[in-house]
Amino acid sequence: xxxxxxxxxxxxxxxxxxxxxxxxxxxxxxxxxxxxxxxxxxxxxxxxxxxxxxxxxxxxxxxxxxxxxxxxxxxxxxxxxxxxxxxxxxxxxxxxxxxxxxxxxxxxxxxxxxxxxxxxxxxxxxxxxxxxxxxxxxxxxxxxxxxxxxxxxxxxxxxxxxxxxxxxxxxxxxxxxxxxxxxxxxxxxxxxxxxxxxxxxxxxxxxxxxxxxxxxxxxxxxxxxxxxxxxxxxxxxxxxxxxxxxxxxxxxxxxxxxxxxxxxxxxxxxxxxxxxxxxxxxxxxxxxxxxxxxxxxxxxxxxxxxxxxxxxxxxxxxxxxxxxxxxxxxxxxxxxxxxxxxxxxxxxxxxxxxxxxxxxxxxxxxxxxxxxxxxxxxxxxxxxxxxxxxxxxxxxxxxxxxxxxxxxxxxxxxxxxxxxxxxxxxxxxxxxxxxxxxxxxxxxxxxxxxxxxxxxxxxxxxxxxxxxxxxxxxxxxxxxxxxxxxxxxxxxxxxxxxxxxxxxxxxxxxxxx
Amino acid sequence: xxxxxxxxxxxxxxxxxxxxxxxxxxxxxxxxxxxxxxxxxxxxxxxxxxxxxxxxxxxxxxxxxxxxxxxxxxxxxxxxxxxxxxxxxxxxxxxxxxxxxxxxxxxxxxxxxxxxxxxxxxxxxxxxxxxxxxxxxxxxxxxxxxxxxxxxxxxxxxxxxxxxxxxxxxxxxxxxxxxxxxxxxxxxxxxxxxxxxxxxxxxxxxxxxxxxxxxxxxxxxxxxxxxxxxxxxxxxxxxxxxxxxxxxxxxxxxxxxxxxxxxxxxxxxxxxxxxxxxxxxxxxxxxxxxxxxxxxxxxxxxxxxxxxxxxxxxxxxxx
Numbered sequence: 157x158x159x160x161x162x163x164x165x166x167x168x169x170x171x172x173x174x175x176x177x178x179x180x181x182x183x184x185x186x187x188x189x190x191x192x193x194x195x196x197x198x199x200x201x202x203x204x205x206x207x208x209x210x211x212x213x214x215x216x217x218x219x220x221x222x223x224x225x226x227x228x229x230x231x232x233x234x235x236x237x238x239x240x241x242x243x244x245x246x247x248x249x250x251x252x253x254x255x256x257x258x259x260x261x262x263x264x265x266x267x268x269x270x271x272x273x274x275x276x277x278x279x280x281x282x283x284x285x286x287x288x289x290x291x292x293x294x295x296x297x298x299x300x301x302x303x304x305x306x307x308x309x310x311x312x313x314x315x316x317x318x319x320x321x322x323x324x325x326x327x328x329x330x331x332x333x334x335x336x337x338x339x340x341x342x343x344x345x346x347x348x349x350x351x352x353x354x355x356x357x358x359x360x361x362x363x364x365x366x367x368x369x370x371x372x373x374x375x376x377x378x379x380x381x382x383x384x385x386x387x388x389x390x391x392x393x394x395x396x397x398x399x400x401x402x403x404x405x406x407x408x409x410x411x412x413x414x415x416x417x418x419x420x421x422x423x424x425x426x427x428x429x430x431x432x433x434x435x436x437x438x439x440x441x442x443x444x445x446x447x448x449x450x451x452x453x454x455x456x457x458x459x460x461x462x463x464x465x466x467x468x469x470x471x472x473x474x475x476x477x478x479x480x481x482x483x484x485x486x487x488x489x490x491x492x493x494x495x496x497x498x499x500x501x502x503x504x505x506x507x508x509x510x511x512x513x514x515x516x517x518x519x520x521x522x523x524x525x526x527x528x529x530x531x532x533x534x535x536x537x538x539x540x541x542x543x544x545x546x547x548x549x550x551x552x553x554x555x556x557x558x559x560x561x562x563x564x565x566x567x568x569x570x571x572x573x574x575x576x577x578x579x580x581x582x583x584x585x586x587x588x589x590x591x592x593x594x595x596x597x598x599x600x601x602x603x604x605x606x607x608x609x610x611x612x613x614x615x616x617x618x619x620x621x622x623x624x625x626x627x628x629x630x631x632x633x634x635x636x637x638x639x640x641x642x643x644x645x646x647x648x649x650x651x652x653x654x655x656x657x658x659x660x661x662x663x664x665x666x667x668x669x
Numbered sequence: 670x671x672x673x674x675x676x677x678x679x680x681x682x683x684x685x686x687x688x689x690x691x692x693x694x695x696x697x698x699x700x701x702x703x704x705x706x707x708x709x710x711x712x713x714x715x716x717x718x719x720x721x722x723x724x725x726x727x728x729x730x731x732x733x734x735x736x737x738x739x740x741x742x743x744x745x746x747x748x749x750x751x752x753x754x755x756x757x758x759x760x761x762x763x764x765x766x767x768x769x770x771x772x773x774x775x776x777x778x779x780x781x782x783x784x785x786x787x788x789x790x791x792x793x794x795x796x797x798x799x800x801x802x803x804x805x806x807x808x809x810x811x812x813x814x815x816x817x818x819x820x821x822x823x824x825x826x827x828x829x830x831x832x833x834x835x836x837x838x839x840x841x842x843x844x845x846x847x848x849x850x851x852x853x854x855x856x857x858x859x860x861x862x863x864x865x866x867x868x869x870x871x872x873x874x875x876x877x878x879x880x881x882x883x884x885x886x887x888x889x890x891x892x893x894x895x896x897x898x899x900x901x902x903x904x905x906x907x908x909x910x911x912x913x914x915x916x917x918x919x920x921x922x923x924x925x926x927x928x929x930x931x932x933x934x935x936x937x938x939x940x941x942x943x944x945x946x947x948x949x950x951x952x953x954x955x956x957x958x959x960x961x962x963x964x965x966x967x968x969x970x971x972x973x974x975x976x977x978x979x980x981x982x983x984x985x986x987x988x
Contacts (some may be wrong), residue, residue: 176877177869179856179872179874179875179876181870181871181872182871182872183871198922205881260869260871263863264868264869265864267865267869268869270913271913271914271915274913274914285797290915322673358712451771452733453732453733453770454732495717503773508814508815509814511815511860512815512860515815515818515859515861516860516861516862516930518861521915521916522865522912522915522916523861523863523864523865524863524869529862529863532862532863547861579771583769586771586773586774587771587772587773588771588772588773589772590771590772601694638773644743
């Protein structure tokens, strides 16, 4: 008997351990979105690019007594008669909020593509090619500037598309299928918002159309998400097939306006040429400064050095120049020597708590980037705010336009000064996270975070203090990590706040407040 | 009985820092038992390094990491509760370092690991002795180090439970030992709020796949010497590959096959003192470094029993 005791004990412990597995996402089991205020007048809000909410005509829907509509209802009944577990889970997933879910899909795509290309055998680096996105290195390399722009285009286009959608919803005032036929269940929740065109399908159309340009190798994946969403819309009784068809078509038309802008916003040329790269070195040397040098081996060309020339949503090129702060301490100054010494001292004395802050905010390669992190923070609060889809889209558009313009301004400043990282000045400085492959002054994290805190604090005033303290922590994390001087972060904070204020100005004048 | 390999394997970071603790490390991976109320204790030192690693199945170097090395010191102990049951425990301090690039190394107390080792069956078969052992092990992190800093984090910060079956056959001074181990691993919490595996996860909790390992040891064993060759294989039952040019992640599919040699010497003049050394080389792997490792240790047996003599017997006991 004695001997079995010792055998059974480990077996019992092992059995216990085997039971507890499966980590779930914090947003897995959200209830259906049930906005307190559906913002029925959102058709009159000011779009970003559309000149009018009815730029693209949407034909009047068939009457609910029409045979075609009866066929739509029968399709819903057929789905509801025999709902598969997969469709049920799709209904549950999408009904938490269509803007939310597409935003999360965006974060996933950005993360998936945010990997720097591996070097060629000769030590040069291949560049991703939009014309051949499936070949390695896959297109795009969704680094922070690329990601900031991608989030902005998708969010701004979603917002414009929903403004148009709301315009037609109130114009036609078509009821939901479950309001027309009481035998149809409302599996995704009930709403008083008119059904035509379907807001979910508008989002599917506008988002899929843009994502296919931004992440061309994902076309099959994106098409699958769209199909799943539209099936969920119909099977849940939220929308009739005709609501969905009209919605998707409207969304795609609005997307085309943004696609046209995107092709001409100079982002395609942001990688620059070897001649451009040399010119930064020459300019820094002419100003008697030590020019920035890639700290990777082999040396990698600087990340999107001409991104500062991209056309912003909130700031024009003159505003970008006016946002440019004064220079950092000269690389030969005593101030610089002191800043390098401080960076060395900070990183060599980093505490576990500081390291946790570094990791929490690192948002480097293989992540959704700092703008993605702020989208995640925003969504977590928007869930609690119970926003309507159109307000959710508007607020994310304001956030992401601020993030894109923060990226433009930041990249303008970085390549204007071409300032070396602390480790370039003192090779003893070992860092707690990877050193980004672009100049030091000013900190991108600081700009992204303070711009985000400014607009989010305006949108959710009860969280303004929290956003500011998060932004401060994000900025400090780069100092703890040893990859920035303090002045990069304090200056970045000031400029980032100014960019955020442009978004606040827009928010106060778009008719939604 | 302890040997260095036990200790070091146990905790040293293999390859992309799989704390070998879990599987290859076999704190008790030999067919030797302590006598009742004898306590074997001693320090061990381990050094492991690699400059090639497998990114998924792609064998490569990384000029931004150079050579990644791990050092470990540990105190281990093995207590004979009775002649058929041993309790083993160890806790290492680990340092990591990379020779190139800018990332700073880490150091700290890693995980506490304990095993119960039970000699379940022993009988004469042919001209030799066949012994069967059943072991249960558990490990728990002793500090709040960050697991998602591979390959320079000092461990994976998972809690583990292991079950092992070991069979040994000895004829004269020659023996063979074969064992299989299954290790359950708890999820881990990382500092990042969101992470990517093959999809994006909106949580800071990471599911850790379980692991399985097999080891074969063959060699010479006398009262004075153990000289043996060993081969080990370790598999992660699930997990995913490192993507091209990405960093490793705690829940990667870390597999490895390695071969090595182990020598142990019991001093004649100082009863209970032994020296122990082992070297290993990773022959094949997936999402791990191609590590070479060496471990050395000194052990001494304290006898808390009035009745039985100090025993370091390298031979399985025969009743």
